[in-house]
Every structure is written in C-alpha cells, then in structure tokens.
C-alpha cells in the first residue's frame with residue numbers, strides 16, 4: 001500500500017532540479033517519468049454537453065453506415081473509427097486542442113502527426129476490446145529515451161473506479177517486457193479523472209480499460225500522435241477536406257507526409 005498525502009518538501013544532496021511553473025510543465029514532467037498524467041482542459045459543462053451530443057450523433061450515423069451486426073462481428077461495436085471524417089468539426093477541434101498540441105509538441109521531439117482518433121464506449125457490465133493490458137504501439141518491446149507516440153484519452157464522462165476508469169502500470173514505458181501478474185497486482189493504479197480532462201499516456205506505458213460495473217456507459221475519445229514515420233491507422237488526408245485548415249494543422253493531420261509516388265515526385269519535395 002502506498003500513500004502520498006504529505007511528502008517531505010525539503011531535500012539534501014541535490015545539485016540539480018526540474019523546475020515547473022505551469023500545469024503544462026507538470027504534465028510533461030509526469031508523463032516523462034511515470035508514463036501518464038492528467039491534462040485539465042477547463043471545458044465548461046456547456047462545451048462538454050456539445051461534445052456528448054456530437055458523440056451520440058456520430059455513433060448513430062456510424063452504426064447506420066456500417067451496420068450493428070457487422071460491427072459486432074468484428075468486435076468493433078464499441079469503437080467509432082476516425083469520427084472527424086463525418087463532418088462534425090467538434091472532433092477535429094478536440095484533436096487540435098491548443099494545450100494538447102503544446103504538450104504533445106514538448107513530449108515528442110521534432111514533428112508529430114495524428115495517427116488515429118477513436119470514440120470508445122466502455123459498456124456496462126460487459127467485457128470490451130480495450131479492457132486488456134496493451135501498449136498503443138502493440139507488439140513492441142523497446143525503450144526509447146523520449147516518446148515516439150503519445151495517447152491523449154479525452155474523458156467524455158467522469159472516469160471513476162466503478163465505471164472502469166483506465167488502469168496504468170506506472171513507468172512501464174521504461175521496461176521492455178510486460179510485467180508478471182504479481183507485479184501488476186501490486187503496482188497497477190486506476191486513474192480517476194473528471195469529464196473534460198485528457199489522460200496523457202506515453203504509448204509504451206501498459207494500460208487497460210477497467211470493468212464498468214455501473215449501469216451507465218463510460219465514454220472517451222482517444223488520440224494517438226506519433227513521429228511522422230509511422231503510418232496512420234486510416235489515411236486522414238485522403239478523407240478530410242483541408243479547406244479551412246492552416247499549415248500547422250495540415251502538417252499535424254499528415255498532409256505534408258504523403259509518400260512520394262515516384263523518385264521524380266520525391267525530388268519535387270526537396
């Protein structure tokens with residue numbers, strides 16, 4: 001059992017120290033050290049209700065488009081892939097949130113792009129596809145000195161211990177292997193977070209949705225940002241009208257990183 005309610009403030013033998021002055025600094029420091037942190041956005045209840053309405057609308061449209069039976073067969077019924085493709089700017093706005101862009105830009109060195117955005121629904125009293133330990137770069141067992149990928153999980157609803165709030169294994173982005181069952185039992189923590197926050201994860205931090213034992217769904221929207229060398233889950237530039245986007249937004253959405261189709265094409269980018 002660990003508690004941290006009143007840690008000592010003084011120190012000795014210290015020559016160097018990290019300085020944090022803003023919430024952004026604190027989030028960056030914590031993600032670097034333990035692989036996760038909560039970013040508060042300050043969204044109002046009205047903004048949150050707007051996002052919840054967008055979530056519900058897109059969900060109905062998505063099920064109408066692909067069919068409930070088909071999605072269930074693929075274990076995709078509780079996920080909405082690339083919600084920003086369906087014309088509601090709320091999803092694009094969330095992916096390009098200014099505070100989030102600052103954090104991702106400080107965590108991933110150099111340029112980064114949005115790799116994927118998904119609406120997630122953790123259903124009441126049912127297993128679901130995010131309810132198992134994983135990294136967001138699955139099948140990868142390496143340690144990098146700075147993140148290659150960051151997940152920003154936006155809480156549409158409050159995340160609580162009873163509705164299956166996300167579990168993490170702190171600092172597991174610093175170990176190659178998935179730990180033993182006893183290590184998980186002793187070290188996993190569950191992140192309670194208010195609706196409107198982003199849970200920021202180093203994608204190599206092992207995490208899992210928890211079991212939702214309430215009668216109400218727990219909803220979230222994840223965003224994976226990566227260095228531009230990784231291909232997107234679904235090609236965003238091919239599915240999004242860039243008309244109202246500025247150059248930085250286009251870059252983050254991957255418009256600047258299409259593979260050249262030929263050597264001549266490649267030369268034209270130089």
Ligand SMILES: O=C(O)CCC(=O)C(=O)O
Pocket residue numbers: 120122130136151153164165166167207208209210220222
């Ligand atoms: O639903 C959750 O709490 C976990 C989401 C998750 O695992 C993911 O976005 O990769």
